[in-house]
Amino acid sequence: MPDGSGAARLGVLSRPGCVGLCEQCRIRGLAVCRALEPQALDELAALATRLELPAKKLLFDEGEPARSLFTLVEGVVKLYKALPDGRRQITGFLLPGDFLGLAHFTSYAYSAEAVTEVGLCRFPREGFLRLLERHPALERELLSRASSELAAAQEQMLLLGRKSAKERVASFLLSFARRQAMVGRELVALPMSRNDIADYLGLTIETVSRSIRAVEEEGLIRLVDRHHYRVVDPDRLRRAAAAG
Amino acid sequence: MPDGSGAARLGVLSRPGCVGLCEQCRIRGLAVCRALEPQALDELAALATRLELPAKKLLFDEGEPARSLFTLVEGVVKLYKALPDGRRQITGFLLPGDFLGLAHFTSYAYSAEAVTEVGLCRFPREGFLRLLERHPALERELLSRASSELAAAQEQMLLLGRKSAKERVASFLLSFARRQAMVGRELVALPMSRNDIADYLGLTIETVSRSIRAVEEEGLIRLVDRHHYRVVDPDRLRRAAAAG
DNA sequence: CGCGTTTTTGACAAATATCAATGCAGGTGG
DNA sequence: CCACCTGCATTGATATTTGTCAAAAACGCG
Numbered sequence: 001m002p003d004g005s006g007a008a009r010l011g012v013l014s015r016p017g018c019v020g021l022c023e024q025c026r027i028r029g030l031a032v033c034r035a036l037e038p039q040a041l042d043e044l045a046a047l048a049t050r051l052e053l054p055a056k057k058l059l060f061d062e063g064e065p066a067r068s069l070f071t072l073v074e075g076v077v078k079l080y081k082a083l084p085d086g087r088r089q090i091t092g093f094l095l096p097g098d099f100l101g102l103a104h105f106t107s108y109a110y111s112a113e114a115v116t117e118v119g120l121c122r123f124p125r126e127g128f129l130r131l132l133e134r135h136p137a138l139e140r141e142l143l144s145r146a147s148s149e150l151a152a153a154q155e156q157m158l159l160l161g162r163k164s165a166k167e168r169v170a171s172f173l174l175s176f177a178r179r180q181a182m183v184g185r186e187l188v189a190l191p192m193s194r195n196d197i198a199d200y201l202g203l204t205i206e207t208v209s210r211s212i213r214a215v216e217e218e219g220l221i222r223l224v225d226r227h228h229y230r231v232v233d234p235d236r237l238r239r240a241a242a243a244g
Numbered sequence: 245m246p247d248g249s250g251a252a253r254l255g256v257l258s259r260p261g262c263v264g265l266c267e268q269c270r271i272r273g274l275a276v277c278r279a280l281e282p283q284a285l286d287e288l289a290a291l292a293t294r295l296e297l298p299a300k301k302l303l304f305d306e307g308e309p310a311r312s313l314f315t316l317v318e319g320v321v322k323l324y325k326a327l328p329d330g331r332r333q334i335t336g337f338l339l340p341g342d343f344l345g346l347a348h349f350t351s352y353a354y355s356a357e358a359v360t361e362v363g364l365c366r367f368p369r370e371g372f373l374r375l376l377e378r379h380p381a382l383e384r385e386l387l388s389r390a391s392s393e394l395a396a397a398q399e400q401m402l403l404l405g406r407k408s409a410k411e412r413v414a415s416f417l418l419s420f421a422r423r424q425a426m427v428g429r430e431l432v433a434l435p436m437s438r439n440d441i442a443d444y445l446g447l448t449i450e451t452v453s454r455s456i457r458a459v460e461e462e463g464l465i466r467l468v469d470r471h472h473y474r475v476v477d478p479d480r481l482r483r484a485a486a487a488g
Numbered sequence: 489c490g491c492g493t494t495t496t497t498g499a500c501a502a503a504t505a506t507c508a509a510t511g512c513a514g515g516t517g518g
Numbered sequence: 519c520c521a522c523c524t525g526c527a528t529t530g531a532t533a534t535t536t537g538t539c540a541a542a543a544a545c546g547c548g
Contacts, residue, residue, distance in 0.1 A: 079398075081398055081399070081401075081402045083402070083406060083407075083486050084486065085486070087406040087407075087486075088406070089398075089401050089402040089405040089406050091398045091401050091402075102391055103391070104388060104391035104392045104394075104395055105395075109395040109398060109399075110395075110398055133380075136377075136380045136383065139380065139383050139384065139387060140383065142387055143383060143386055143387045143390060144348060146387060146390035146391060146394060147346055147347070147348035147390060148348045149394055150348075150390060150393055150394055150397060151348055151349075151353040151354075153394060153397035153398065153401065154323075154325055154333075154335045154353060154354055154397065155325070155353075156401055157325075157333050157335050157397065157400055157401060157404055158325045158327070158333040158335075160401055160404035160405045160446060161333040161404045161443075161445070161446030162327060162331040162332070162333050162446060163327075163331075164503080164504095165503080165504070193526070193527090194526075194527060194528095195526085195527095199405075201405070202404060202405030202406060203504080203505090204504075204505055204506080205526090205527075205528095206504090206505075206506080206527090206528080206529085207503090207504060207505075208527095209527060209528055209529080210504095210528085210529085213528080213529095226512095226513090226526085226527070242327050242328070242329070242331075408535080408536095409535080409536070437494070437495090438494075438495065438496095439494085447536080447537090448536075448537055448538080449494090449495075449496095450495090450496080450497085450536090450537075450538085451535090451536060451537075453495060453496055453497080454496085454497085454536095457496080457497095469545090470494085470495070470544090470545080
């Protein structure tokens with residue numbers, strides 16, 4: 001079952017500290033250890049440039065020629081589309097292990113911006129596409145991820161089209177906690193601003209703020225501070241999210 | 245640029261009457277004439293079962309084991325997800341040439357139902373996946389389509405999260421007309437019910453009805469009858485759709 | 489032609505957005 | 519070290535949009 005989180009439900013979630021430690025994972029994010037033979041892995045590694053960017057840095061903008069593909073190694077990235085008058089819709093938050101930049105056309109269909117400091121691997125489009133042709137396994141992995149993204153996108157459409165504000169917030173808090181595999185006691189980090197959450201859920205910051213408070217007052221979560229929470233009652237949170 | 249129509253902006257739009265006429269197109273919908281070598285095409289054809297279904301027939305239901313993949317040859321299909329209490333979100337309308345049933349997991353992530361009478365090709369999952377392994381070109385075609393779907397899904401998230409009722413309706417009328425390549429004088433068929441349009445746009449039927457009327461009264465479209473319209477002023481319609 | 493279904497229209501209600509303060513926290517400079 | 523500043527978040531009062539409920543109209547089918 002997809003969990004509606006917008007990206008990366010692939011079991012490739014980040015293990016902090018893995019980067020630079022595990023030789024196999026040196027190009028993180030491509031589920032490389034799982035899906036690729038060592039040779040393809042090496043070729044990928046040869047292609048990659050390592051990149052560190054500060055929070056709020058724009059990786060690329062909607063409409064710009066798609067020259068690069070990336071895997072996220074560290075931190076959080078948001079993807080979004082905007083209307084001419086400035087209204088924005090965030091279409092997903094990416095966590096370490098996620099892939100971005102696959103454009104069907106020659107330009108990006110969305111913008112990507114670092115939410116926190118991020119570490120990335122950058123692949124030049126041309127080289128990556130050539131590699132793809134030589135390694136069907138890589139192509140299969142991408143297709144698998146794209147299907148998975150598509151399922152998440154559909155879940156998000158259901159949220160945006162049919163859920164109430166409180167249900168949206170509950171869904172988000174639940175699925176974000178799940179992605180960090182921390183539904184139990186663990187503290188969940190919420191690095192993005194209320195504004196980003198609002199733009200992800202199709203609400204205003206005020207409504208997000210009020211809805212988070214409502215969910216907390218019912219005892220479904222506990223807000224430790226503005227950017228950390230615990231899921232107190234996963235079952236009731238799931239019901240509050242209108243999750244099937 | 246994606247047009248937000250939810251599926252099939254691949255130039256594989258239907259040419260009425262092609263089915264059964266053109267030998268190459270006998271398995272329509274896989275962009276077969278474009279992307280595949282003749283041998284793969286023949287193998288695909290050998291795998292396919294032809295299917296005719298009446299309107300309102302359920303092809304498959306969310307959660308059901310994904311035993312088949314389909315290409316739509318004739319008619320219109322809707323894909324949707326539902327909440328336990330019955331609220332529904334239609335995630336896309338499929339036109340001839342479109343592909344459906346690619347499940348990342350072993351069960352379908354959404355339901356599919358015939359809007360009109362439909363003609364389909366059905367492929368058993370197992371055989372199709374084996375074929376996929378032998379024909380990287382087919383895999384590439386699917387990846388290309390999945391990327392394209394993803395872009396459309398993101399466009400739809402923008403619509404659902406950030407557009408007003410009138411903008412949603414204008415966007416829908418415009419992109420549906422474009423998909424039928426009929427932005428000019430031509431009559432656009434709108435085979436689905438107001439209810440389906442509402443469930444696609446995240447609105448109620450009443451709001452859809454009023455918004456269509458508003459768009460018509462401004463002279464952007466002309467409603468011939470409930471299920472046919474003409475785009476009168478594409479430019480102003482595009483602006484009303486808040487399209488960038 | 490009549491009946492069930494879908495669509496449109498209207499009056500009203502509810503959810504969420506908007507506008508306006510206020511509060512809080514982290515960073516900076518005195 | 520503290521006070522202030524700045525940006526983000528919360529809270530409150532009100533406005534707007536869209537949803538809900540009810541009825542009439544149009545359509546499609548026997």
